[in-house]
Amino acid sequence: MSALRSRRVLIITAAVVLVAVLGYAVPAISLAGKVPPGTRVDGVDIGGLAPEAARSHLDRQLAQRVRQPMTLVAGGKRVQLTPAELGLDFDARSTVEAAMDGAATPAGIARSLFGSRQLPARVLVDEQRLAAGLADLAKSVDTKPVQGGVRYQGLEPRTILPKPGRALDRDGAAQAVRAAFAAGRDSVELKLRVAPPALTAAQVKEVAAGTARTAVASPLTLASGGKQATVSREQLAAGLRFVADGKGGLRPSYDAGKIAADMAKSLLIKPPKDASFTIVKGKPKVVPAQVGHGADIKTLGPAIAGAVAAGSRRVDLPATARQPRVTTAEAAKLGVKEQVSSFTTQYPCCAPRVTNIHTIADIVDGYVVQPGETFSLNDVVGKRDKARGFVEAPMILNNRFVNDVGGGVSQFATTMFNAVFFGGFQDVQHRAHQYYISRYPAGRESTVSYPQPDFRWRNDSRYGVLIKTSYTNTSVTVQFWSTKRYDIESQSSDRYNVKPVETLTEKGEDCIPMGGSEGFAIDVWRIFKKDGKVLRKQRFHTVYDPEPRLTCEK
Structure with missing residues (x-):
C-alpha cells in the first residue's frame, strides 16, 4: 500500500472515531445529572428532570393514590382502608435512583435518544401497621373452630360435634395488598384458610358414651x-x-x-x-x-x-x-353512735304468728348494714323452716288466708320498713299487703314471702347501720343505730277510690274466715328535713283491694 493511501485510511478512521466520540459525548454531557428523557413512573413523566425535581414531582403526583381508599374483601366482609392507614407509601427517592441507573452508559444514552421507558414506583411498607390493619380485618372474618364437647340434658349426655372455623391468611393477605397498591388497584380479594378443630366427632361420641x-x-x-x-x-x-x-x-x-x-x-x-x-x-x-x-x-x-x-x-x-x-x-370506723330511728307495731298475744315474729327478730338482731349495702330480708333470713323454730301460721295467698310455715313475718317487715322510712334510708323494694290490716299504718307497710316478694332497702349513707330488735308478747320493735342525717316527718292523704266489702261463704276444712275491710287508695309523703328546712319530699302510693267478709261452712 502506498504512503498516500495509508494516510487516507488513517484520516477516515480518525474521522469515524471522532464522530462516534462526539455522538456519545455530546448527549452524555447534555443529559448528565438528569433523568433520561422518556422515563415514566406509573404514567408520571419525570424525563429530563433533575433527581430532586423528579422526586418532588413524583411525591405530588402519587400522593392521591396514598389517600385513595382500598377495598379489602375477605369472607364476604368488605373494609375500606387507605394505603396510609395500612402503612403503605411510595418511595420516590429509590424510584428516581432506579430511573437514573445506567443512564450514562451508551445503551442508556441510546435509549434516551431513541426510546422511552416505563418504570413501576417503588413501595415503602410499615410492616407493623400493615399487620395491625389486617389483624383488625381478621377479627371480623375469623371464626374459631368448634372444638366439640359434651353437655347434659337432664342426666343424658348430649354431644356438641366439632366444626372447622376459618382464618384470614395474613401473610398472603399482606403480599396481596402490597401488590395491589403497587399496581394501582383499588380493590383486592383476600383468601381465607380453614381452621380445623383439634378434635374429631368420633372422639366426642366416645366420651359421651x-x-x-x-x-x-x-x-x-x-x-x-x-x-x-x-x-x-x-x-x-x-x-x-x-x-x-x-x-x-x-x-x-x-x-x-x-x-x-x-x-x-x-x-x-x-x-x-x-x-x-x-x-x-x-x-x-x-x-x-x-x-x-x-x-x-x-x-x-x-x-x-x-x-x-x-x-x-x-x-x-x-x-x-x-x-x-x-x-x-x-365496725369501729362505721360511725354507729346514736339511735336514728325506731318503730314498734302491736299484735295480740300468743298466736302462732307471734312465734315467727320473735324468731325472725332474733335472726336479724345485731346485723350491721355497711355503707352502700342493700339489705335483703330474704337473703339474710333465708327460707323460713321448722328447723330454725318457724311454725305454721296464716298468711295471704291467692286472695285467701292460708296456713304456711313462717306466716306472720310480714309484721316484722312492716316494722323494719318504718324504721327505714324514719331513718331516711333508700327504699329499694317493698310491696304493701293486698288487704289493709288495721294494726299497720295505712300506706306505710310491707309484706314479705320467700323467695318473693322480698323487702329490700339500701344504706345510702356513709355510715354503718346497726339493726337492733326487741319484742314482748304483744309488740315488736326495730331500732336503727348510725349517725343521724335527717329529721323525717310523715304526711298522709285521705283515703280515696274506696271499694265496698263483698260477703262470701265457702266450704272446706282449709277455709279460714276473713273479717272483711274496704279497699282504698292512699298517698303517704316522706318529708326530709335538716335544721328545720325541708330538703325534699318522697311520695308512696298504695292501693288496697277490698278484703271479703268470708264465712266458712264446715
Whole structure:
C-alpha cells in the first residue's frame, strides 16, 4: 500500500472515531445529572428532570393514590382502608435512583435518544401497621373452630360435634395488598384458610358414651373437716361439661356456682361471727368479730372436675378460714353512735304468728348494714323452716288466708320498713299487703314471702347501720343505730277510690274466715328535713283491694 493511501485510511478512521466520540459525548454531557428523557413512573413523566425535581414531582403526583381508599374483601366482609392507614407509601427517592441507573452508559444514552421507558414506583411498607390493619380485618372474618364437647340434658349426655372455623391468611393477605397498591388497584380479594378443630366427632361420641355417662351414674360425696355433703346426680349433670383440653382430647369442667352457697353452709365447720354492737348505757359498744372455719369453696369446681377425671365418687376439700362480713376494725370506723330511728307495731298475744315474729327478730338482731349495702330480708333470713323454730301460721295467698310455715313475718317487715322510712334510708323494694290490716299504718307497710316478694332497702349513707330488735308478747320493735342525717316527718292523704266489702261463704276444712275491710287508695309523703328546712319530699302510693267478709261452712 502506498504512503498516500495509508494516510487516507488513517484520516477516515480518525474521522469515524471522532464522530462516534462526539455522538456519545455530546448527549452524555447534555443529559448528565438528569433523568433520561422518556422515563415514566406509573404514567408520571419525570424525563429530563433533575433527581430532586423528579422526586418532588413524583411525591405530588402519587400522593392521591396514598389517600385513595382500598377495598379489602375477605369472607364476604368488605373494609375500606387507605394505603396510609395500612402503612403503605411510595418511595420516590429509590424510584428516581432506579430511573437514573445506567443512564450514562451508551445503551442508556441510546435509549434516551431513541426510546422511552416505563418504570413501576417503588413501595415503602410499615410492616407493623400493615399487620395491625389486617389483624383488625381478621377479627371480623375469623371464626374459631368448634372444638366439640359434651353437655347434659337432664342426666343424658348430649354431644356438641366439632366444626372447622376459618382464618384470614395474613401473610398472603399482606403480599396481596402490597401488590395491589403497587399496581394501582383499588380493590383486592383476600383468601381465607380453614381452621380445623383439634378434635374429631368420633372422639366426642366416645366420651359421651363412656366417661360422661359414668360421671353422673351416682352421687358425689364432699368432705371437709369432719363435715360431709352430697352432690346429687342432677346437680352433677347441671354443672358438668366435657371441653377441649388443648391437647387433642376432652377434659371434665364443673361450674359450681349453683351449689356453692348450699355446700358452703353444709361444710361449715365453725361459722364466722360478724362484728356487731351492744348498747351500753345508751351508747353502742363494738362486739368483736370471730373468724370461722369451713371448706374452701373456691376449690369446689376444680375438685369435682378432678374427681370425675379420676373416676372417684368422693372429694376431700381443704378447710380454710371463713372471714366475717364485718371485721372488728371496720365496725369501729362505721360511725354507729346514736339511735336514728325506731318503730314498734302491736299484735295480740300468743298466736302462732307471734312465734315467727320473735324468731325472725332474733335472726336479724345485731346485723350491721355497711355503707352502700342493700339489705335483703330474704337473703339474710333465708327460707323460713321448722328447723330454725318457724311454725305454721296464716298468711295471704291467692286472695285467701292460708296456713304456711313462717306466716306472720310480714309484721316484722312492716316494722323494719318504718324504721327505714324514719331513718331516711333508700327504699329499694317493698310491696304493701293486698288487704289493709288495721294494726299497720295505712300506706306505710310491707309484706314479705320467700323467695318473693322480698323487702329490700339500701344504706345510702356513709355510715354503718346497726339493726337492733326487741319484742314482748304483744309488740315488736326495730331500732336503727348510725349517725343521724335527717329529721323525717310523715304526711298522709285521705283515703280515696274506696271499694265496698263483698260477703262470701265457702266450704272446706282449709277455709279460714276473713273479717272483711274496704279497699282504698292512699298517698303517704316522706318529708326530709335538716335544721328545720325541708330538703325534699318522697311520695308512696298504695292501693288496697277490698278484703271479703268470708264465712266458712264446715
